Amino acid sequence: MVLIYLLSPLAALFLYLCYRVLVAPRFSVLRNLPGPPVLEWFGNHLQHVLKSMSSSSNDMGGRSGIRGLGPWDDRLLTLDPVSFSHIVKNTAIYEKPWQSRTLITSLIGCGMLSAEGLVHKRQRRVALPAFSAQNMRSLVEISFNKGIQLRDAWMDLISSETELAARIDVCQWLSRVTFDVIGLAGFDYSFNSIKDETNELFIAYRDMFEIVISQSTVFRTASLHIPADYQPAPDETVRTVDRCQEVIHRIAGRLIQEKKEKLSEGEKSGDPYDGRDLLTLLLKSNAAADLEPEQRISDDDILNNINTFMFAGSDTSSLSMTWTLYLLAQNPDIQERLRAELLSVAQEFPRDLSELTEDQVHSLHTALSGLPFLHNVTRESLRLIPPLHSTLRIATQDDEIPTMYPVHDRDGTVNENRRSFIMPKGTVVHLSVEAFNLDKDVWGEDAWEFNPDRWDNLPELVQQYPWHFSNILTFSAGPRASTHLSLKYRN
Numbered sequence: 001m002v003l004i005y006l007l008s009p010l011a012a013l014f015l016y017l018c019y020r021v022l023v024a025p026r027f028s029v030l031r032n033l034p035g036p037p038v039l040e041w042f043g044n045h046l047q048h049v050l051k052s053m054s055s056s057s058n059d060m061g062g063r064s065g066i067r068g069l070g071p072w073d074d075r076l077l078t079l080d081p082v083s084f085s086h087i088v089k090n091t092a093i094y095e096k097p098w099q100s101r102t103l104i105t106s107l108i109g110c111g112m113l114s115a116e117g118l119v120h121k122r123q124r125r126v127a128l129p130a131f132s133a134q135n136m137r138s139l140v141e142i143s144f145n146k147g148i149q150l151r152d153a154w155m156d157l158i159s160s161e162t163e164l165a166a167r168i169d170v171c172q173w174l175s176r177v178t179f180d181v182i183g184l185a186g187f188d189y190s191f192n193s194i195k196d197e198t199n200e201l202f203i204a205y206r207d208m209f210e211i212v213i214s215q216s217t218v219f220r221t222a223s224l225h226i227p228a229d230y231q232p233a234p235d236e237t238v239r240t241v242d243r244c245q246e247v248i249h250r251i252a253g254r255l256i257q258e259k260k261e262k263l264s265e266g267e268k269s270g271d272p273y274d275g276r277d278l279l280t281l282l283l284k285s286n287a288a289a290d291l292e293p294e295q296r297i298s299d300d301d302i303l304n305n306i307n308t309f310m311f312a313g314s315d316t317s318s319l320s321m322t323w324t325l326y327l328l329a330q331n332p333d334i335q336e337r338l339r340a341e342l343l344s345v346a347q348e349f350p351r352d353l354s355e356l357t358e359d360q361v362h363s364l365h366t367a368l369s370g371l372p373f374l375h376n377v378t379r380e381s382l383r384l385i386p387p388l389h390s391t392l393r394i395a396t397q398d399d400e401i402p403t404m405y406p407v408h409d410r411d412g413t414v415n416e417n418r419r420s421f422i423m424p425k426g427t428v429v430h431l432s433v434e435a436f437n438l439d440k441d442v443w444g445e446d447a448w449e450f451n452p453d454r455w456d457n458l459p460e461l462v463q464q465y466p467w468h469f470s471n472i473l474t475f476s477a478g479p480r481a482s483t484h485l486s487l488k489y490r491n
């Protein structure tokens, strides 16, 4: 009897897997789309798609059927800007697949990155005021001071080196800087990780993000399909995540309570608390008188979104800065031009930047924001090496997807008059940011090169692209684009 009890769910699981791997793919409409052949039975196209320079070949009319992790994972890959835009804008139809959402939620809770539908709308409505241009401006000083601390730390390292050439792990240092900045800007908390890396909360976030990123995607996704009763005993990853989450809930939970007390004391005394960090702004926006009670979010949601800012904002920012420095090191002539432009501004300010007054910091920031070559270098680096390669969506109902290019069929026929195709419910769409940013048909033959000057004379097609940050997709697009630039979408 016990054996039957144990075996029947296993048998059901076995049959389900056979259906997913052997039967269902045969009926997938994606198999009728143009696309590269699969060479092995368990093979996939991910290596090809994730390889930066090959992911942008757009010779199948902008859409193809590819295989994700294995034979059970057919995906639509679209390189057609109109289709892409349709998919990211229609968040009511296209959601993130439950596998991605479960993985993110198990780590940082259900914040904006993984929430869907009304929950997502509610969270985003409360969070967006915190990202207004005025509030972002008040964070300039934090970034500026951390920049100075980093410079000093590097200078100390260089001068204390006994060898001729000092070795600096730029990526690791910049990661500490972004943690520090988001800690202060996000919840008025000092990780102080540029000075040393011993802060308990800093270690908890760092260990949690590192261990999950280092795990194989296939293994993590496969484990999601195993019913709770049959999950293997907690391994090193699960134990680390549990330990880190305990620290985060204890410390960040306390910070939320402290902020709430400050806000309520300020209200009672008639001297409102004026913290400018994202946590304070989120709490204020959540308590705003014009917000209906059902639109407010819970303390847990607030904590999940603070975690989300740490997760979504730290590695992305530090990686893009690291790559920018790498590209400059590889292109000394461009580095020289940028340096000359920066020095032209520096002359107007005191030599010792740590002596700048608050007003001077802001005028320096305004001056830097207006430098055309700096702007070009930043956009070009973000275009060429986007920190997030791609993202996934799943159709929650049948849909007709519009296209910019004529529709190609698998046998090679091109229907010049057809500018849409039908995608059934359940289709997974692979949205490749990098493929768009590097498409030679759009950006020109030098699309894979670092050429900041291209921004002075963009191809016409690029200018027609429907994305709202500098014609590139690096921050995604639509109502789920990266929060700091999507004020336009107040859904």
Ligand code: HEM
Pocket: 112, 113, 114, 124, 182, 308, 309, 310, 312, 313, 314, 316, 317, 320, 386, 387, 388, 391, 392, 473, 474, 475, 476, 479, 480, 481, 482, 483, 484
């Ligand atoms: C170079 C820096 C950054 C890049 C390239 C970047 C890129 C992106 C991309 C591509 C997405 C869409 C993800 C998806 O659809 O799966 C996203 C979402 C998001 N980003 Fe960023 N991001 C950056 C910095 C930041 C920072 C500094 C923050 C906040 C402190 C942030 C907060 C978020 C949030 C909350 C979302 C989820 C938005 C939603 O689904 O409503 N990001 N980011």
